[in-house]
Amino acid sequence: MNSAPLFAQQVSSRLEIPDMGIxxxxxxxxxxxxxxGDLIVDWDDQKSSRFLALWLREQCPCTICHSDITRETxxxxxxxxxxxxxxxxxxxxxxxxxxxxxDQGHASRYHPGWLRANCYDDWARAERGHTRPTWGxxxxxxxxxxxxxxxxxxxxxxxxxxLDSYGLTRLQNVPLEHGRVAHLAERIGKIRSTNxxxxxxxxxxxxxxxxxxxxxxxPLHMDLPTRETPPGLQFLHCIENAADGGESRxxxxxxxxxxxxxxxxxxxxxxxxxxxxxxxxxxxCDYRASGPLIKLDSRGEPIESRINTFLTAPFTHLPHEEVKxxxxxxxxxxRLLNEDRMRVQFKMAPGDMVAFDNRRALHxxxxxxxxxxxxxxxxxxxxxxxxxxxxxxLERAKTIAKDAxx
Amino acid sequence: MNSAPLFAQQVSSRLEIPDMGIxxxxxxxxxxxxxxGDLIVDWDDQKSSRFLALWLREQCPCTICHSDITRETxxxxxxxxxxxxxxxxxxxxxxxxxxxxxDQGHASRYHPGWLRANCYDDWARAERGHTRPTWGxxxxxxxxxxxxxxxxxxxxxxxxxxLDSYGLTRLQNVPLEHGRVAHLAERIGKIRSTNxxxxxxxxxxxxxxxxxxxxxxxPLHMDLPTRETPPGLQFLHCIENAADGGESRxxxxxxxxxxxxxxxxxxxxxxxxxxxxxxxxxxxCDYRASGPLIKLDSRGEPIESRINTFLTAPFTHLPHEEVKxxxxxxxxxxRLLNEDRMRVQFKMAPGDMVAFDNRRALHxxxxxxxxxxxxxxxxxxxxxxxxxxxxxxLERAKTIAKDAxx
Numbered sequence: 084m085n086s087a088p089l090f091a092q093q094v095s096s097r098l099e100i101p102d103m104g105i106x107x108x109x110x111x112x113x114x115x116x117x118x119x120g121d122l123i124v125d126w127d128d129q130k131s132s133r134f135l136a137l138w139l140r141e142q143c144p145c146t147i148c149h150s151d152i153t154r155e156t157x158x159x160x161x162x163x164x165x166x167x168x169x170x171x172x173x174x175x176x177x178x179x180x181x182x183x184x185x186d187q188g189h190a191s192r193y194h195p196g197w198l199r200a201n202c203y204d205d206w207a208r209a210e211r212g213h214t215r216p217t218w219g220x221x222x223x224x225x226x227x228x229x230x231x232x233x234x235x236x237x238x239x240x241x242x243x244x245x246l247d248s249y250g251l252t253r254l255q256n257v258p259l260e261h262g263r264v265a266h267l268a269e270r271i272g273k274i275r276s277t278n279x280x281x282x283x284x285x286x287x288x289x290x291x292x293x294x295x296x297x298x299x300x301x302p303l304h305m306d307l308p309t310r311e312t313p314p315g316l317q318f319l320h321c322i323e324n325a326a327d328g329g330e331s332r333x334x335x336x337x338x339x340x341x342x343x344x345x346x347x348x349x350x351x352x353x354x355x356x357x358x359x360x361x362x363x364x365x366x367x368c369d370y371r372a373s374g375p376l377i378k379l380d381s382r383g384e385p386i387e388s389r390i391n392t393f394l395t396a397p398f399t400h401l402p403h404e405e406v407k408x409x410x411x412x413x414x415x416x417x418r419l420l421n422e423d424r425m426r427v428q429f430k431m432a433p434g435d436m437v438a439f440d441n442r443r444a445l446h447x448x449x450x451x452x453x454x455x456x457x458x459x460x461x462x463x464x465x466x467x468x469x470x471x472x473x474x475x476x477l478e479r480a481k482t483i484a485k486d487a488x489x
Numbered sequence: 490m491n492s493a494p495l496f497a498q499q500v501s502s503r504l505e506i507p508d509m510g511i512x513x514x515x516x517x518x519x520x521x522x523x524x525x526g527d528l529i530v531d532w533d534d535q536k537s538s539r540f541l542a543l544w545l546r547e548q549c550p551c552t553i554c555h556s557d558i559t560r561e562t563x564x565x566x567x568x569x570x571x572x573x574x575x576x577x578x579x580x581x582x583x584x585x586x587x588x589x590x591x592d593q594g595h596a597s598r599y600h601p602g603w604l605r606a607n608c609y610d611d612w613a614r615a616e617r618g619h620t621r622p623t624w625g626x627x628x629x630x631x632x633x634x635x636x637x638x639x640x641x642x643x644x645x646x647x648x649x650x651x652l653d654s655y656g657l658t659r660l661q662n663v664p665l666e667h668g669r670v671a672h673l674a675e676r677i678g679k680i681r682s683t684n685x686x687x688x689x690x691x692x693x694x695x696x697x698x699x700x701x702x703x704x705x706x707x708p709l710h711m712d713l714p715t716r717e718t719p720p721g722l723q724f725l726h727c728i729e730n731a732a733d734g735g736e737s738r739x740x741x742x743x744x745x746x747x748x749x750x751x752x753x754x755x756x757x758x759x760x761x762x763x764x765x766x767x768x769x770x771x772x773x774c775d776y777r778a779s780g781p782l783i784k785l786d787s788r789g790e791p792i793e794s795r796i797n798t799f800l801t802a803p804f805t806h807l808p809h810e811e812v813k814x815x816x817x818x819x820x821x822x823x824r825l826l827n828e829d830r831m832r833v834q835f836k837m838a839p840g841d842m843v844a845f846d847n848r849r850a851l852h853x854x855x856x857x858x859x860x861x862x863x864x865x866x867x868x869x870x871x872x873x874x875x876x877x878x879x880x881x882x883l884e885r886a887k888t889i890a891k892d893a894x895x
Contacts, residue, residue, distance in 0.1 A: 102802070103770050133809055137816045142803050154770035155700045156799035159708045161823035165816075203805045203812065211805070273682060294561045302565045310874045312718035358787050364509050364560035369881035370874055381764050393562035396508070397548050399609045399617070403539055406609065410543045410571075417567035468716045468776055475775035 098144040098151055099194045105482040106196030111178050120168025122182060124198060132202035136167050140184055142201075143191035214384055215248050217338035220426050224333075225249060229257040229436065232270060239270055240477045242438075246316070247474060250440030251333055251427070257320055257436045264320035264436060264461045272469025275314050277307060278368050285319065285460035287453045292365050294393055298326075298453050303334055303420050303445040304391040306464070308361040309370040313389065315467030317441040321431035325456025331437065332447040334425040336388035340377045342419060353412035355379050357405070359389065362396035371396060376416055387442035392417065420445060431460070440467075504550040504557055505600045511888040512602030517584050526574030528588065530604060538608035542573050546590055548607075549597035620790060621654055623744035626832050630739075631655060635663040635842065638676060645676055646883045648844075652722070653880060656846030657739055657833070663726055663842045670726035670842060670867045678875025681720050683713060684774050691725065691866035693859045698771050700799055704732075704859050709740055709826050709851040710797040712870070714767040715776040719795065721873030723847040727837035731862025737843065738853040740831040742794035746783045748825060759818035761785050763811070765795065768802035777802060782822060793848040798823065826851060837866070846873075 100106060110126040117123070122134040141160045143149070150157050164186055171183040180193040225245040231238035232254065246252045257263050265282050268274055274281050279293070287298040294301060307313040319331075343351040354376040362371040373396075374389045398406045419425065431437065439446065441464065451458050506512060520531040528540040547566045549555070556563050570592055577589040586599040631651040637644035638660065652658045663669050671688050674680055680687050685699070693704040700707060713719040725737075749757040760782040768777040779802075780795045804812045825831065837843065845852065847870065857864050 102768060103772065103775065135809060135812050135816070138803060138812055141801060141816070150697075150700060150703065150705075152695075153697050153700050153703065156801060157700070157705060160798045160801065161708075161820050161827075165820050201803050201805050203803075203807060203809075205808065208806060208808070276679060289558075291556075291559050294556060294559050294563070297556065297559065299556075299563060302567075311721075311872070315717075362508060366509065367882070368878045369509065369885065370878045371881070372874070392566045395547060395562060395566065397544060397607050397609075399607050400614060401609060402611065402614070403541060403609075406541050406544055410541070410547070414567050414571050421567075466717070468778070472774045472776045475777075476773070479775065 098146055098149055098154070099192075100197040101142045101144040101149050101154065101156070103154060103479075104197070104200075105479050106194060106200050107482060107486065108178075108196040108199070110195070110199055112174055112180060112195050112198070115172045115174060115180050117169050117172060120185075122169050122172055122180070124180065124202070126199065130204075130206060132198065132204050132207065134198070134202065136169050136184070137163065137165065139169070139182065139193070140167050140186070140189075140191070142193075143189070144193070145191060147189075148191075215250075215337065217341050218249060218251075218335045218427070219338055219424050222249075222251075222335075222427055224251055224253045224427060224429075226253045226255060229254045229263075229267060232267065236477060236480065240474070240481070243271065243470060243474050243477070246438055246440070247470060250335065250337070250443035252438050254436040254438065255434060257434050259322050259433055261322075261461060264318050264463050267320075267436065267438075268316075268318050268463050268465050271316075271465055271473045273465070275464040275466050277314070277464065278363075278365060278370075282461055282463045285462055286458065287451075298451050300450040301446075301448040302392055303332070303417070303447040304393065305388065305441050305445055306391075307370075307441075308389045308391040308394055309363045309372050311372050312466075313372075314441050314464030316438060316465040316470060317446075317462065318436060318438050318465070319431075319460045319462045320436040321433055321460050323433055323457040323459040324431055326451040326453055326458040327455040328449050329451030329458045330428055330430045330449045332426060332428040332449070333439065334420045334427070334445050334447075336377060336390060336420070336443050336445055337385040338425065339416060339420050340379075340385040343377075343416065347415060350412045350415045353408055354416050357409045357412070358400070359409065359413065360396035360398060360400075361389065361391060361394045363394060376413060385443075388445065389442070390416075390420075390445055442467075504552055504555055504560070505598075506603045507548045507550040507555050507560065507562075509560060509885075510603070510606075511885050512600060512606050513888060513892065514584075514602040514605070516601070516605055518580055518586060518601050518604070521578045521580060521586050523575050523578060526591075528575050528578060528586070530586065530608070532605065536610075536612060538604065538610050538613065540604070540608065542575050542590075543569065543571065545575070545588065545599070546573050546592070546595075546597070548599075549595070550599070551597060553595075554597075621656075621743065623747050624655060624657075624741045624833070625744055625830050628655075628657075628741075628833055630833060630835075631658045633658060633660050635660045635669075635673060638673065642883060642886065646880070646887070649677065649876060649880050649883070652844055652846070653876060656741065656743070656849035658844050660842040660844065661840060663840050665728050665839055667728075667867060670724050670869050673726075673842065673844075674722075674724050674869050674871050677722075677871055677879045679871070681870040681872050683720070683870065684769075684771060684776075688867055688869045691868055692864065693857075704857050706856040707852075707854040708798055709738070709823070709853040710799065711794065711847050711851055712797075713776075713847075714795045714797040714800055715769045715778050717778050718872075719778075720847050720870030722844065722871040722876060723852075723868060724842060724844050724871070725837075725866045725868045726842040727839055727866050729839055729863040729865040730837055732857040732859055732864040733861040734855050735857030735864045736834055736836045736855045738832060738834040738855070739845065740826045740833070740851050740853075742783060742796060742826070742849050742851055743791045744831065745822060745826050746785075746791040749822065753821060756818045756821045759814055760822050763815045763818070764806070765815065765819065766802035766804060766806075767795070767797060767800045769800060782819060791849075794851065795848070796822075796826075796851055848873075
């Protein structure tokens with residue numbers, strides 16, 4: 084049975100898996116058995132997986148349960164009895180798991196690669212646990228060559244993996260032409276347009292509708308904290324940077340969260356739970372949003388920040404004492420973010436592009452002096468959704484390619 | 490002092506308020522005093538407001554603190570000492586609050602309308618508390634005439650107010666032409682494009698990449714639960730509906746939350762806290778996201794749902810017992826949503842358009858039979874951010890117009 088991996092798309096007569104993923108068979112099923120109506124799968128590497136009957140029944144990939152056109156579920160899965168039980172189980176000649184269910188004897192067939200990849204036993208969840216590394220002043224920003232990224236999916240994959248892990252990367256050799264930032268961003272997905280346009284020019288201008296378009300120093304911030312979900316990625320392509328000043332600075336909000344949690348747990352609790360308010364100040368739109376300065380996921384790991392001190396709206400939803408604690412906590416966090424141990428700073432040269440997670444890697448700019456030379460960046464945004472989808476699609480292609488060369 | 494309201498934009502010599510809002514003076518300041526370095530404002534309608542010194546100093550609208558071009562904050566507000574105190578206060582001849590601060594004697598001047606609108610005392614927060622009404626089977630869906638909405642901002646405002654409150658509205662007399670759904674949606678803001686395009690056609694087709702494009706029954710669901718923030722609004726314009734079947738059904742997830750909280754608090758706790766997983770099944774993209782089936786805001790009020798039973802991805806992040814409880818809670822919620830007491834159902838006629846909150850008003854479709862006639866809807870999405878901004882801009886315009894007619 085330990086032959087070459089089997090892939091779902093090689094079997095066209097019926098659905099093999101309930102999604103479009105590619106699931107190499109990394110272990111074979113040695114034995115399957117029933118316990119209290121649930122399934123236990125014993126793998127040939129000594130591990131075991133328990134599958135709740137209801138969980139497994141919902142995922143039945145057969146063409147009654149899932150459309151073979153859209154692969155979306157066809158049955159209303161809430162019609163499945165909550166107390167469903169597996170009545171019988173065995174392996175077929177390909178090593179797949181066959182199960183007969185208590186609901187009208189429905190029969191299901193499960194791909195061992197899919198089962199292994201999706202099992203949720205303690206050991207499996209522990210293997211999958213993934214925490215992104217955080218960074219401070221000793222961080223070497225990962226650098227990539229733009230030409231390779233445009234031409235080659237392997238280079239693209241390396242870049243996006245780094246961007247996903249660290250939230251800050253630097254590209255070099257981006258041609259000094261308009262539209263190049265969009266060209267690179269579109270290697271990932273669709274650009275997210277905002278009231279600043281699809282692609283925006285960061286230049287000092289008289290009719291500025293954002294401090295970014297003045298020449299003043301910009302403190303550490305993210306863009307568009309005024310949106311329910313601010314853009315996940317930001318790209319800034321440096322076309323000219325001859326003016327004195329105008330250095331770029333970054334700090335990792337996830338790193339700050341880690342430090343806060345250890346050094347000031349009370350502050351950590353406030354900035355991760357209180358909703359802070361933001362609002363834009365435009366003539367033609369009025370966006371507002373609120374959220375914690377640092378948001379945690381269900382594991383308690385930071386997943387986004389919402390930090391910007393020049394688009395602050397006043398608290399109007401909290402009592403006096405909580406306002407005081409919240410403002411003091413914000414000051415504490417901002418001071419930490421501004422410490423030398425957090426700081427990554429450099430001056431972008433023409434042809435450089437920074438790509439960063441707008442909700443993680445806060446950015447700042449030192450003041451620049453327009454009378455000493457031109458400074459001109461072109462920028463755009465993208466959603467995290469598109470980075471995730473692109474990375475998964477590249478992984479899917481790599482898995483297929485890897486199998487083809489075996 | 491009780492003369493006509495003063496508006497910030499009437500005074501151009503210096504900033505009056507730290508934002509672009511219009512703040513009618515609904516009460517005058519009778520007296521201002523200092524308590525422990527904070528400000529107490531006594532209004533001429535017997536009410537009092539306490540402003541924390543740090544809160545008020547951050548919002549100083551002067552042109553050192555805020556740019557008179559962008560209105561964004563110019564100083565780094567975290568440079569303000571955390572223990573800042575008001576040293577002196579008085580009213581000027583226009584009834585504005587003047588404050589001198591302990592940080593280098595900085596002086597600030599505050600507009601009474603802005604102060605009143607943004608104060609956060611217990612009485613003020615109670616007045617502002619806003620809970621959206623929820624609905625069940627006896628709900629009469631608010632109806633509007635599309636022509637009026639296109640031509641008239643007052644009609645637009647009425648429609649959007651209903652859409653914001655109830656999350657479900659119906660428009661009539663939409664011309665039977667392609668592009669009309671976009672035309673109406675763009676009265677609000679920019680359409681949100683997805684992998685299904687900017688405008689999508691809901692028709693039965695052979696190469697369907699969503700169950701929506703088959704003729705099968707669609708159970709209650711929202712679109713794109715696979716995105717970090719699924720679209721806030723969905724618009725569906727009925728151009729043809731001659732096939733048998735194909736009725737539209739809706740249920741209010743906020744109403745379900747309210748019922749669950751009373752009738753099944755254990756289920757309520759699970760569906761509002763456990764992350765459920767979703768994933769799309771496309772050939773060319775792989776979007777995944779997770780979140781509670783019903784999400785609560787910091788007040789405990791429902792603010793969004795993430796419900797879809799045909800794009801379910803398996804739980805892979807929870808232990809066995811929690812998976813069991815989570816799946817059972819989902820079944821409980823889905824059964825509640827499908828009860829007659831929740832159901833609003835009708836068949837759309839050509840020229841109808843439904844506009845609904847995709848993250849609140851779940852939608853379903855009964856099976857239809859393409860061999861009995863054509864069914865063709867055109868649809869698009871928009872973000873909640875844009876609905877909020879548009880409503881605030883319409884309110885701003887109404888406030889200005891109201892003042893002009895006094």
